[in-house]
Amino acid sequence: MVHAxxxxxxxxxxxxxxxxxxxxxxxxxxxxxxxxVAVLGAFVVACVSLAGLLTEPASARHLSENYFxxxxxxxxxxxxxxxxxxxxxxxxxxxxxxxxxIHLYSxxxxxxxxxxxxFFIYLNLFVxxxxxxxxxxNLLVMFVGWEGVGVxxxxxxxxxxxxxxxxxxxxxxxxxxxxxxxxxxxxxxxIFSKVGSLDLATIFAHRHALGSAxxxxxxxxxxxxxxxxxxxxxxxxxLPDAMEGPTPxxxxIHxxxxxxxxxxxxxxxxxxxxxxxxxxxxxAIIGGVTAFVAATIATSQQDIKxxxxxxxxxxxxxxxxxVGTGAYIAAIFLMVAHAFYKGLxxxxxxxxxxxxxxxxxxxxxxxxxxxxxxxxxxxxxGWLAIAGIPPFSGFWAKSDVLSNVYAKSPALWALGVVTxxxxxxxxxxxxxxxxxxxxxxxxxxxxxxxxxxxxxPWVMRLPLVVLAVAAFAGGILDLPWVHRTGFASWLAPVFVxxxxxxxxxxxxxxxxxxxDAVVAVVGLTAGFVFWRRRVDRPALExxxxxxxxxxxxxxxxxxxxxxxxxxxxxxxxxxxxxIDGAVNGAASVVRRSASGVRRLQTGYVRNYxxxxxxxxxxxxxxxxxxxxxx
Amino acid sequence: MSIPGQWYLIxxxxxxxxxxxxxxxxxxxxxxxxxIELMLNAANLSFVTFSxxxxxxGGQVIVFFVLVVAAAEVVVGLGIVVAIFRRRANASADDxxxxxx
Amino acid sequence: MLGAVHPTLPDSxxxxxxxxxxxGGALGVISSRNAVHAALSLVMTLFGVAVLFIEEQAxxxxxxxxxxxxxxxxxxxxxxxxxxxVDRQENVAYEPLRGQRPLALLLVVVVLGGVLALGVSAxxxxxxxxxxxxxxxxxxxxxxxxxxxxxxxxxxxxxxTAGLLVIAVVGAVVLARRxxxxxxxxxxxxxxxxxxxxxxxxxxxxxVGAPQADGDTxxxxxxxxx
Numbered sequence: 006m007v008h009a010x011x012x013x014x015x016x017x018x019x020x021x022x023x024x025x026x027x028x029x030x031x032x033x034x035x036x037x038x039x040x041x042v043a044v045l046g047a048f049v050v051a052c053v054s055l056a057g058l059l060t061e062p063a064s065a066r067h068l069s070e071n072y073f074x075x076x077x078x079x080x081x082x083x084x085x086x087x088x089x090x091x092x093x094x095x096x097x098x099x100x101x102x103x104x105x106x107i108h109l110y111s112x113x114x115x116x117x118x119x120x121x122x123x124f125f126i127y128l129n130l131f132v133x134x135x136x137x138x139x140x141x142x143n144l145l146v147m148f149v150g151w152e153g154v155g156v157x158x159x160x161x162x163x164x165x166x167x168x169x170x171x172x173x174x175x176x177x178x179x180x181x182x183x184x185x186x187x188x189x190x191x192x193x194x195x196i197f198s199k200v201g202s203l204d205l206a207t208i209f210a211h212r213h214a215l216g217s218a219x220x221x222x223x224x225x226x227x228x229x230x231x232x233x234x235x236x237x238x239x240x241x242x243x244l245p246d247a248m249e250g251p252t253p254x255x256x257x258i259h260x261x262x263x264x265x266x267x268x269x270x271x272x273x274x275x276x277x278x279x280x281x282x283x284x285x286x287x288x289a290i291i292g293g294v295t296a297f298v299a300a301t302i303a304t305s306q307q308d309i310k311x312x313x314x315x316x317x318x319x320x321x322x323x324x325x326x327x328v329g330t331g332a333y334i335a336a337i338f339l340m341v342a343h344a345f346y347k348g349l350x351x352x353x354x355x356x357x358x359x360x361x362x363x364x365x366x367x368x369x370x371x372x373x374x375x376x377x378x379x380x381x382x383x384x385x386x387g388w389l390a391i392a393g394i395p396p397f398s399g400f401w402a403k404s405d406v407l408s409n410v411y412a413k414s415p416a417l418w419a420l421g422v423v424t425x426x427x428x429x430x431x432x433x434x435x436x437x438x439x440x441x442x443x444x445x446x447x448x449x450x451x452x453x454x455x456x457x458x459x460x461x462p463w464v465m466r467l468p469l470v471v472l473a474v475a476a477f478a479g480g481i482l483d484l485p486w487v488h489r490t491g492f493a494s495w496l497a498p499v500f501v502x503x504x505x506x507x508x509x510x511x512x513x514x515x516x517x518x519x520x521d522a523v524v525a526v527v528g529l530t531a532g533f534v535f536w537r538r539r540v541d542r543p544a545l546e547x548x549x550x551x552x553x554x555x556x557x558x559x560x561x562x563x564x565x566x567x568x569x570x571x572x573x574x575x576x577x578x579x580x581x582x583x584i585d586g587a588v589n590g591a592a593s594v595v596r597r598s599a600s601g602v603r604r605l606q607t608g609y610v611r612n613y614x615x616x617x618x619x620x621x622x623x624x625x626x627x628x629x630x631x632x633x634x635x
Numbered sequence: 636m637s638i639p640g641q642w643y644l645i646x647x648x649x650x651x652x653x654x655x656x657x658x659x660x661x662x663x664x665x666x667x668x669x670x671i672e673l674m675l676n677a678a679n680l681s682f683v684t685f686s687x688x689x690x691x692x693g694g695q696v697i698v699f700f701v702l703v704v705a706a707a708e709v710v711v712g713l714g715i716v717v718a719i720f721r722r723r724a725n726a727s728a729d730d731x732x733x734x735x736x
Numbered sequence: 737m738l739g740a741v742h743p744t745l746p747d748s749x750x751x752x753x754x755x756x757x758x759x760g761g762a763l764g765v766i767s768s769r770n771a772v773h774a775a776l777s778l779v780m781t782l783f784g785v786a787v788l789f790i791e792e793q794a795x796x797x798x799x800x801x802x803x804x805x806x807x808x809x810x811x812x813x814x815x816x817x818x819x820x821x822v823d824r825q826e827n828v829a830y831e832p833l834r835g836q837r838p839l840a841l842l843l844v845v846v847v848l849g850g851v852l853a854l855g856v857s858a859x860x861x862x863x864x865x866x867x868x869x870x871x872x873x874x875x876x877x878x879x880x881x882x883x884x885x886x887x888x889x890x891x892x893x894x895x896x897t898a899g900l901l902v903i904a905v906v907g908a909v910v911l912a913r914r915x916x917x918x919x920x921x922x923x924x925x926x927x928x929x930x931x932x933x934x935x936x937x938x939x940x941x942x943x944v945g946a947p948q949a950d951g952d953t954x955x956x957x958x959x960x961x962x
Contacts, residue, residue, distance in 0.1 A: 606736025609833055610728050614659055618843040625850035632857055637747040641860050643788065645852065646755050650762055650781075652848040657766030659840035663826045665771050665817055669778045672809065673762050676785050679801075683794045688861040692885045695794050695878075699886060702797075702804055703897040707904035709809050713816045714911035726820050729832060 007057035007068050009050060010089050013097055014136040016046045021129040028122030037112035040125035044108050044132050048101035051094075058094055063498055066091055069142050069206060076145070083203060088142035092499045095337060096139040096269055099344045103261045104132045106468035110352055111253040113464035114359060124164060128257070131157035135262050139269060144193050144203040147270075151189065151234065154263045155182040161258060162250035174246040181243040185233015185267075192226035195219060209276045220277055224284030227274060228291070231267030235321045238295045242557050244318055248310040252355030255310060260317050260347035265340050268324045272333050272500075279331075279503040289329025289410075293417045293424075296322025298554060300427035304434065305550035308365050309354050312435050316391065317347060319424060323406055326417060331505025332409035334493045339402040342479045346390035346399055349472035353384040356465055357439060360458040361446055367435065368540055372444035376458045381440050383469040388436045390476040392429040393525035398479030404521040409505060411517055425521065426528040433532025442537065643684040651677035664716050664726040668709070675705050750791055757784035769825045771817045775810055782806040796879045 020043030028036045058066050071086030087093075108128060115124050134153025141147035156179070163175025197203055199219050200211045215223060231237070236244040236259075244264070248255055258264070271278060271288065278285055296319045303315035320343050327336035358365055360377050374381045390397035393404075403425060411418040446458065460466070497504065535545060549555065605616075654673030661667055679698045686694025720726040743751075757780055764777030782805045789798035831837050886894050 603736045606734070607833075608732030608735030610731065611659060611662070611836060612833060615836060615839055615843070618655060618659060618840070618847065622843050622846045622850065625847060625854065629850055629853055629857075632854065638743045638751050638791070641855070642751065642755075643792070644855055644860055646758065646788075648848055648851045648855070650758060651851075652844045653759070653762040653766060655847065656840060656844045657762075659844070660831075660837060661766060661826070661828070663771055663774075665813060665820075666765065666768070666774045666826070669765050669774055669813065672778060672805070673765060673781060676782065676805075679797075680785055680788060683789055683792050683797065685861055686794070687792045692881050695797055695882055696885050696890055698794070698797050699800070699882065700890075700893060700897055702800060703901065706804055706809060707897075707900050709812060710904045710908045711911070713812055714908035717816060717819060717912045720820055723820075725826075727826070 007054050007089055008070065010054045010068070010140070011070075011072065011087055012050045013047045013054070013101065014087075014133055014140060016043050016050065017129045017132040017136065019043060021126055021133060024122055024126045024129060028126055031122060033116060033118075033121040034112050036122035036125050037108070037115070040129050041105060041108035041112065043129055044101060044105045047132065047136070048098075048105050051097045051101045054089065055094055055098060058089065058091070063494070066094075066498060071142070080201060081197070081203070083143055083145050085146050086142045087140040088205060089140065090499055091496050092269075092272060092337070093139050095341065095496065096265075097136060099341050100132070100135055100139065100262050103344050103348050103472075104128075104135075104257060106471055107253050107257045107261075107348065107352070110256075110355070110465050110468040111251075113462045114253055114355055115251065120164070124161075124251070127157050127160045127164070128253075131161065131258065131263075135266070138266055142205050144196065144205065144208070148186075148189060148193065151230075151266065151270075152186065154258070154266060155179060155186070155234070158182070158247070158254075158258050158263055161254040162247045164250055164254065168249065170246075171249040174243075174249040178243040178247045181236075181240045182233050185230040185240055188226040188229030188233070192223045192230065195223050195226070205273070212277050212280060215277065215280065217280065220280035221284050224274075224278050224281045225287060227270060227277075228284065228288055231270050231325075232291065233267070234270075235264045235267030235325070236318050237267070237291055237322060237325060238298065241295065241299070241318050242553065242560065245306075245311050245314045245553065248308070248314050252310065252351060252358060255314070256348045256351035256355065259314065260351050261344040264317060264321055265324075265344070268321065268328060268336060268340055271325075271328045272337060275333055275500055275503045278328075285329050285331065287329070289326050289414070289417060292322045292325025292327070292329055293410075293420045294322070295319070296326060296424045297420050297427075300424045300431065302550050302553050304427060304431040305546040307367050307546075307551075309357065309367050309370070309435065309439060310351075310365060312367070312431060313347070313350055313354060316350075316428070316432070317343075319428060320347065320391075323403065323421065323424075326410055326421060327406040330410050330413040330417075331503060332406060333500045333504055334496050335402070335405040335409050337496060338492055339406055342390070342398040342402040342476070345472055345479050346387045346397075346476040349383060349387040349469060349476050350391065352465070352469055352472065353380050353387060356380040356461045356469065357384075357458075359461055359465070362458075364446060367438040369445050370439045371442040371446065371540075372440070373446075373458060374440045377440075377460050379460055379466045379469060383473040384436065384440065386473040386476050388432050390479075392432050392529055393425055393521055394429075394529070395522055396480060398476055400521065400525070401480035404518045407521060408514060408517045411513075413505070422520065422524055425524045426531075429525045429528025430532045433529045434536045437533060437536045438540065442540070445540065640684045640688040644681055647677045647681040647684070650674075650680070662727045662729050664720065664728050667728060668712060668716075672705065672709070675701060747791065750787065754784045754787045754791070757781070758788075767828065769828055771826075772814065772822060775813050775817065778813070779806050779810050782810070793878060795877075796882050 020040050024031070024036055024040060031039060058068075068089040069086065071084040073085055074082070075085045076083040108125070111124065111128065115121055118124065131154060134150045134157055136150070138147050138150030138154060141150060159175045159179040159182075162178050163172045166172045166175070193203060196208055196215070199215045200208050202208065202211075212220070229240075233240045244259055247259055250258075278288070299315045299319035299322060303312050303319065306312045306315060320339070324336045324339050324343075327333070327339065356377065357370065357373060357380060360373070360380070361370065364370065386397070390399035393400045395401075407418060407421050407425070410421055535542060552558070651674050654670045654677060657670035657673065658667050661670065679701055682694045682698045682701070684694075686692065686698075716726060719731070723730070761777045761779075761781030761784060764780065765774045768774040768777060782801060786798045786801045786806070789795075789801060
């Protein structure tokens with residue numbers, strides 16, 4: 006049963022191919038249903054493969070199959086194949102599952118859009134690339150998937166490309182990704198030069214050939230790649246801008262799947278990371294700092310999607326923090342839970358936006374609780390999950406991460422706790438501003454908002470409900486007292502020697518959990534207190550935070566302007582004067598020498614006779630020189 | 636040998652040089668032609684001298700043919716001169732500079 | 737027939753006088769302002785060369801030289817001079833082309849010097865003896881030897897030069913033809929050639945410079961633009 010696992014990737018690819026050929030003819034909504042069925046089929050295959058994998062004993066849950074040889078050039082032998090183990094199986098399950106739900110949601114959300122089928126083409130291609138990334142047993146094939154999700158993200162973010170802001174956002178996303186990709190490439194070069202192969206199994210078997218400096222370099226380079234893909238410091242600015250894309254895109258790519266690819270990569274190469282404790286500290290610090298910074302920024306954003314975007318950056322910071330401390334299973338647990346509740350939150354936000362006819366400003370929402378009941382109910386679940394209120398999944402996941410971090414580094418733990426407060430606070434702020442309070446949307450009566458907000462159709466509500474259930478009950482996967490039989494034991498064989506398990510006494514564990522709960526309640530309360538009545542609180546929304554700690558401006562000044570100056574220099578001086586000058590100069594040299602030589606052609610026969618005499622003198626001189634000096 | 640061949644050859648070289656100088660300096664086409672004849676005569680003289688010095692009749696045979704060809708050349712050349720300068724009063728070679736580059 | 741071993745006085749005197757005549761005539765050719773004077777100087781030179789031919793026992797060639805060169809070719813020259821205007825005087829002092837005179841003098845001196853230097857260093861005559869046959873065929877005359885060589889060894893070349901002469905004559909007749917005065921195509925269907933163009937409007941050869949009417953005394957030599 007597991008041997009058909011490749012179908013998981015092939016089905017979305019087939020959907021993509023069919024839609025490319027016939028999508029426009031199928032139209033709205035048939036193209037959407039076809040795409041959804043393709044991904045649903047992939048989910049079914051994933052379930053079947055999971056069942057097949059579960060029948061194997063724990064130590065033998067590892068399938069690596071090669072399908073064909075892609076590159077055979079001297080020492081570089083790259084075969085395309087899949088690696089199915091608990092880690093990739095987990096990823097596949099939630100990628101296909103959440104993707105299927107979001108495809109279903111998009112059928113309703115994108116209804117009426119003139120480029121309806123194009124959207125699903127990109128979505129299917131994205132799912133294929135993501136699955137390729139996750140299932141690859143070879144770094145180069147993984148990189149193909151990595152690039153694939155990057156380019157699909159570019160297409161989808163700039164889907165409404167007539168808008169300048171959307172086109173720029175797509176470009177920004179792609180460029181930041183690219184910088185990370187450079188790290189990935191150099192890491193591959195390093196690995197290949199030291200180990201001689203890009204196959205994952207071979208690399209892990211021979212990882213000691215990297216040497217400690219090499220391992221650190223590879224780890225840091227892969228961290229750069231992950232930072233680019235998963236929007237961590239210093240490459241996180243693209244994610245908020247990427248909210249220009251349609252909301253399902255934000256849900257799928259920028260909440261549930263693509264941004265987790267970086268975390269997945271680091272988890273996959275955990276054995277190399279383990280060779281370099283310094284690199285792991287860097288990962289942890291970057292994760293922690295990013296989580297904190299993004300949380301502070303999220304407290305001051307006015308666009309509902311931007312809040313959720315920074316929230317994503319912050320949550321992935323948590324995952325990186327977990328990876329950096331070696332608590333891989335906690336990171337993956339958080340990843341799965343995050344996929345559920347963040348996907349839910351984004352889809353809910355999309356429902357709000359759809360209902361309010363494309364209004365995204367929090368200050369202009371309010372009082373939607375009774376008008377959008379399904380959205381309100383499911384959003385409530387998501388809100389409580391992300392805030393970390395027990396018994397929702399978010400609580401268990403976050404406390405798992407934080408308890409491991411506490412044992413490794415109290416400083417980072419404190420940072421994580423503060424971030425948890427902020428998380429609860431800003432999510433509550435969002436919830437209150439959007440759903441409770443006065444109906445501010447009614448105040449601005451525009452011509453193009455004739456009807457009051459309406460609830461979404463069932464294709465959009467069903468995914469919300471499913472995700473809400475998952476967000477609520479997802480904690481079952483990894484309850485602390487079922488470590489031996491639950492999620493952790495399922496994933497443990499992947500991280501055989503590298504997993505960090507904090508061995509704390511039950512007392513410490515419980516008090517840490519209590520701290521997490523208390524912290525969540527504190528943040529929640531603060532959110533209610535400040536934002537229940539008043540909408541306008543400039544003291545709590547300083548410009549520094551609204552402007553993303555001036556990060557974009559920093560990059561513009563340090564990199565953007567010099568880049569433009571350089572480009573202008575290259576265009577005018579290098580290209581204009583040097584290169585054109587050389588080319589034109591060669592031509593003008595020819596022209597000038599020709600016009601000089603032309604003066605020999607006087608037209609007078611006697612001058613030509615002089616030329617003959619000159620030649621005669623030269624020949625005689627030559628003969629004399631040969632006769633006398635030979 | 637009565638007179639050493641060198642003298643003839645020196646004389647021929649001098650005659651040739653004078654003919655070349657005249658060709659380069661004079662503008663009248665007919666005088667230029669005559670200078671060409673001077674040069675041909677210098678060549679003939681040296682051929683005959685070589686024929687005597689080397690005891691070979693071939694030199695004189697060459698002169699024979701040179702004579703014939705010189706005659707033909709003069710005939711055709713003067714025909715061209717007549718054709719070009721028929722209408723003109725002065726036959727100056729400097730008037731033909733239409734091929735100036 | 738064979739000359740004495742060392743030059744005798746008559747030989748030397750003959751040579752000296754002939755040489756003087758030759759050089760004098762040559763200098764006369766290049767410095768005469770009048771074309772007729774130049775032609776007469778040329779005759780002088782040709783006679784001198786003929787005398788030297790006799791001195792070198794090339795009797796046949798000497799006579800042919802006088803008959804053909806001095807007798808026919810120079811006469812041809814004089815005919816054309818008469819035809820084109822006998823009293824035109826070329827201004828020899830004026831040289832419109834810059835640098836022509838000095839350069840010409842320099843080059844000619846160099847060439848002369850070079851040839852003489854070569855001659856001296858190569859001992860004047862280095863060829864193989866008697867390739868084509870002895871100069872004199874055992875007691876026979878020079879005419880006999882020359883005739884024998886031309887009509888046996890070099891027969892093909894002889895015939896070729898005969899053809900060449902025919903071609904030259906035909907060419908000269910065609911070139912020097914006066915344009916015909918009949919208009920367009922005549923009754924016997926002859927295509928109008930350059931003869932139909934008495935004023936020379938159609939002849940390319942006539943477009944060299946501006947056609948000048950006869951009797952125009954403007955000296956084009958001085959006005960030739962550089």
